[in-house]
Amino acid sequence: MSDQESSTSTSQTEGEVEGELDEEVDTEMEGEGENDSKHRDSPPLQMSSFSSTLRAVIRIKQKYQVLKMRRQEAEGNGALTGATGRTSPKIFTFDGTTPTALSVPQKKKRKRRRRVMYPNRGRRRAPPKPARSRAKYCLYLLFAIVFVQVYNAIENLDDHVLRYDLEGLDKTLRREVFGQQGAVEGLLSHLKEYLSTYVHNKPLVVSLHGPSGVGKSHLGRLLAGHFRSVVGETLVLQYYVLHHCPQEADALQCAQDLSALISEIVERAEEEEKIPLFIFDEAEHMHGEILDALLQLVSSKQSNEYLNAIYLFLSNLGHSHITKHMLHNSSSTSMAKSGRHSHFVKELTPILRNTLEKLHVLWTEADILPLGLLEKGQVMECFLDEMTREGFYPDHTNIERLAGEIEYYPEVGGHEYSQTGCKQVVAKVNLL
Structure with missing residues (x-):
């Protein structure tokens, strides 16, 4: 009986196996019920009948377990091969035997987020990226070139000033000239400003005026000695009218000779790229012809050669105005002694200029510096x-x-x- 049932159970489907199992269990139970009724009606059971019943129960249980295992194997084979079998109630388990769990999960593609563009009235707005311009780098290069040129020009100016050693001249004048610190500071200021470059639009003309014995000639000798040491003996001229042209009848010839001498010195200085110095002492004795010749040289703009020169006039013209001013304004004089010469010069310069311009037009081209008592x-x-x-x-x-x-x-x-x-x-x- 067991051999025939096992051969037929392999060919049966899951539903037939379950039905057969149910029928066998029912028949067994009916047999046991009949046996129980018989036992109740019949006399007490014997040992042989009890053992046969126990064997039947064990055999039914083993057969049930074999059928259950076959059913589970059939379900597993059907799920792998894709065969559809008889539907059975689904029980929720945590086993990963579902088709979705066995299939390889596919990676989801992330959608590219679009940049959020806020409206004009929004709290934030993405600023547009400025386009890079190549002209910016050219502008930076231009700035660098201009900076280098200006830096070199400043260094060249310093070198040009150092050539004339104005610091040494300042120390010499402060040590040798007494009581004229204001005039010395004004003269050095004009020299430093003029000598800082070699290209000029007019020559430097300075006129020093003061009473007798205040140090005008001594100041001129100190300037001549200093410039001879820095630019050379041939580029410095000290002209004394009473010595070079004592006779008024020779004034025209003296004027021509002086113009030729100045032209020669200026041309030589132009070749050596230096600025010459011309000192005219006792200018109050200069004749009109000489003053006219100097005016043409000072105000000449025909060539750049005559513009690179320093003219220094020393005279006692206007000394009466200086003496009167200092005697009536002792406070201004004390200010001049203490080094604050600006107030003294500011008051005297207009007075002296009006007096000198009446004598000759040459003084309109000059910077006037008064020397006090x-x-x-x-x-x-x-x-x-x-x-x-x-x-x-x-x-x-x-x-x-x-x-x-x-x-x-x-x-x-x-x-x-x-x-x-x-x-x-x-x-x-x-x-x-």
Whole structure:
């Protein structure tokens, strides 16, 4: 019986196996029920009948387990081959035997997010990216070139000023010239501004005016000696009218000779790329023909050669205005002594210019610098310097005695000004 059922169960479907299993279980149960009724009606069972019943139950249980295993194997084969079998109630389990779990999951493609463009009135708005321009790099290159050119030009200007050693000239004038610190500062300012470059649109013309003995000729000698050491002997001219042209009848010829000499010096300086210096001492004695010739050279714009030159005029023209101003304005004089010469020059320059322009048009082209009177203490400094040069012992008592022999104006505002300045210092020291 078991062999026939096993052969037929392999060919049956899942539904037939289940139905057969149910029928066999029912028949077994009916047999057991009949046996139980028989046992109740019949006399007590024996040992042989009980063992046969137990074997039947065990055999049914084994057969049920074999059928259950076949059914599970059939279900698994059908799921792998894609065969459709009899539907059975689905039970939820966590086993990954579902077709979706066995299939290879496909990677989802991420959608590219579009940039959110906010409206004009929104809180944020993506600014447009500016396009790169190649002209910007050309502009940067142009800036660099201009910077290098300006830097080189500044260095060249410094080199040009260093050639004339204005710092050394400043120290020399402050040490050798007494009581004229304001005029010295003004003169050095004009020289530094003019000598900072080699190309000019007009020559530098400076006119120093002051009473006798205030140091005009001494200042001119110091300037001539300094420029001879830096530009050469041939590019410096000291012209004394009473020495070079003493006769008024020779004024026209002197003017022609002076013009030719200045032209020669200027041409030589142009070849050497230097600026010459022309000093005219005692300009109050210069004749009209000489002043006219100098005016043509100073205001000439025919060529650049005559524009690169320095003209220095030393005279006592307007000395009466300077003396009167200082005697009536002692406060302005004290300001000039302390180094603040601007107030002194500002008041005297218009007065001197009006007086000089009436004499000749040449003074309209010049920068005027007045030199003030010297006080008694400054005259004593002149005596000390001269005695040191001559080798005398600088006795203060002797210096004060010599300074007292000089004539002075009446004391004004606590200041005692000399009438002759330091003009008599050399003569008195030579008498020692």
